[in-house]
Amino acid sequence: MTDSITFISESESAALVDEDLALAAAREAFLATATGSTFPVVIGHAAVPDNRFTLKSGSADDLVGVKIGSYWPGNTEVPRHSSTIVLLDPATGRLAAVVEAATANAYRTAAADALAVDTLARPDSRTLTVIGTGHQARYEVGAVTRVRPIERVLVVGRSPDTARAFATEVTARTGLPAEPAEARTAVAAADVVVTATTARQPLFDADWVAPGTHISAMGADGPGKQELPVALYDRASLFCDLPDQSRTIGEFQHAPSAAPVALGAVLAGDAGGRGSAEAITVFDSSGFALQDLALATALLRRRTHRQEGHE
Amino acid sequence: MTDSITFISESESAALVDEDLALAAAREAFLATATGSTFPVVIGHAAVPDNRFTLKSGSADDLVGVKIGSYWPGNTEVPRHSSTIVLLDPATGRLAAVVEAATANAYRTAAADALAVDTLARPDSRTLTVIGTGHQARYEVGAVTRVRPIERVLVVGRSPDTARAFATEVTARTGLPAEPAEARTAVAAADVVVTATTARQPLFDADWVAPGTHISAMGADGPGKQELPVALYDRASLFCDLPDQSRTIGEFQHAPSAAPVALGAVLAGDAGGRGSAEAITVFDSSGFALQDLALATALLRRRTHRQEGHE
Numbered sequence: 223m224t225d226s227i228t229f230i231s232e233s234e235s236a237a238l239v240d241e242d243l244a245l246a247a248a249r250e251a252f253l254a255t256a257t258g259s260t261f262p263v264v265i266g267h268a269a270v271p272d273n274r275f276t277l278k279s280g281s282a283d284d285l286v287g288v289k290i291g292s293y294w295p296g297n298t299e300v301p302r303h304s305s306t307i308v309l310l311d312p313a314t315g316r317l318a319a320v321v322e323a324a325t326a327n328a329y330r331t332a333a334a335d336a337l338a339v340d341t342l343a344r345p346d347s348r349t350l351t352v353i354g355t356g357h358q359a360r361y362e363v364g365a366v367t368r369v370r371p372i373e374r375v376l377v378v379g380r381s382p383d384t385a386r387a388f389a390t391e392v393t394a395r396t397g398l399p400a401e402p403a404e405a406r407t408a409v410a411a412a413d414v415v416v417t418a419t420t421a422r423q424p425l426f427d428a429d430w431v432a433p434g435t436h437i438s439a440m441g442a443d444g445p446g447k448q449e450l451p452v453a454l455y456d457r458a459s460l461f462c463d464l465p466d467q468s469r470t471i472g473e474f475q476h477a478p479s480a481a482p483v484a485l486g487a488v489l490a491g492d493a494g495g496r497g498s499a500e501a502i503t504v505f506d507s508s509g510f511a512l513q514d515l516a517l518a519t520a521l522l523r524r525r526t527h528r529q530e531g532h533e
Numbered sequence: 534m535t536d537s538i539t540f541i542s543e544s545e546s547a548a549l550v551d552e553d554l555a556l557a558a559a560r561e562a563f564l565a566t567a568t569g570s571t572f573p574v575v576i577g578h579a580a581v582p583d584n585r586f587t588l589k590s591g592s593a594d595d596l597v598g599v600k601i602g603s604y605w606p607g608n609t610e611v612p613r614h615s616s617t618i619v620l621l622d623p624a625t626g627r628l629a630a631v632v633e634a635a636t637a638n639a640y641r642t643a644a645a646d647a648l649a650v651d652t653l654a655r656p657d658s659r660t661l662t663v664i665g666t667g668h669q670a671r672y673e674v675g676a677v678t679r680v681r682p683i684e685r686v687l688v689v690g691r692s693p694d695t696a697r698a699f700a701t702e703v704t705a706r707t708g709l710p711a712e713p714a715e716a717r718t719a720v721a722a723a724d725v726v727v728t729a730t731t732a733r734q735p736l737f738d739a740d741w742v743a744p745g746t747h748i749s750a751m752g753a754d755g756p757g758k759q760e761l762p763v764a765l766y767d768r769a770s771l772f773c774d775l776p777d778q779s780r781t782i783g784e785f786q787h788a789p790s791a792a793p794v795a796l797g798a799v800l801a802g803d804a805g806g807r808g809s810a811e812a813i814t815v816f817d818s819s820g821f822a823l824q825d826l827a828l829a830t831a832l833l834r835r836r837t838h839r840q841e842g843h844e
Binding site for chain 2: 225226227229231233234257258259261262264265266267268269273275277279280281282283284286288290292293294297299300302304306308310312313314315316317320322
């Protein structure tokens, strides 16, 4: 027993994380879904009921722990979201490390969608359409543009102004041409669509989607949430992170008869991915604890590596 | 945002905790049950399925957080149980403190039973019978003897040897006469009975219990666990920590029609306690997160107090 704790603060994890770390951690987490376990998600609240937290826990061979995510909508001085990952020692069950990871969490969520793009989208995908112009959407663009030779970004927002501002920011950050667009045009032109909204109804019509498109949807993570049109599923190959969870709180809650394939099974070679260049592939991300545990482990590893002077 | 964390290690919390702190924290937690919230308990496991953890979360006016309890039965170099309490800042949702509290957890659990004794047992209770001779039972005796003028302790164990050894230890620690006894004799002679076992069937017969007895049962905290005879409930006043939970995983899972009163309601003056000197009172403890959050807060407070030189 020691009197110190292995701890990575929010500012430190924000400085350690990048797309490559998050993508590698996502790959590790998705591969671990085949043999790992995830446990029921707790949705709790503070005395002020609008202030909410979630507990996501899981385990795999060398991972066991909990992610505590919080959302305090009234925060003004500090971010509304925070994330604390608690790792236990798989050998003893004792506290191993605590990692604050609010910024890293945005990379982690984007990395899952990018991993799906990397696994399922056509190799020659050049047009990325992002629906949503919020905080998370920025990270989605950053992650996806690293795994495909994206040449332009179309931005669909609820208002032209926010979409334009977002497009300007994308160009500034990635050097890629980016422009606001109507949903119909942008979806039809896309090789890859990423949705990152809090929508509770479909963001586009199924028949706007061209053959060969890949769609990664990250917004649906609770009852009633929905970004995709159910009619699309008849002519698409369906994938997700955790099938049971996706049918409970993800996109496929709206299509209970859908049988999405776990992305981890595709990565492991146990299931097929894209069948042809004309196939439409859909990936639904609802999030799971192994992503957080793998992320925290990767952050710890990188810190150790840097402290040892390797970078 | 800071780069440090408010952290109390296992060795530090073990040095800070005592019966008084735990009892005061228990009182605070039980009072908070009236307005506070507790959320579904998660039972998870590591890759080795025997290695288990539980997540208990809750909130009250000035408390919000999670207790991660772990049980790694194969541990030999370190204790099999560990406990980590994560407090969030009620104002922002951000990580506020991490407290390791395995030893303190034993005080916390005993304090709940002692609080029930203090609230429900006859003031002149002099004979304490403890059923169970494990690690937790020691803390139960330590806590109960502080709230009533106990003059002797009767010890019921599965073997005469362990009961005798436990009795010797009780005398060494408390100065009270203590002796092993048969369950029937010991229950009949008791003013207060504390059960601290992992039993899955009643430890004694209902008709062995004399009028005026108080019973605190801490063992039942999961499906199938049971320490008390259901027949007792017809002639006893029933209390517990959380009625819904007690009927799900506590003693009252075996008596679904029982309507135990929350001890917090008695403490708050919203419900009656012991009705007469002849009444039999039963308290079932299944454990709840507010106990852990209040305990962690009390440990932090005491540390600050000591650092400021007040003790």
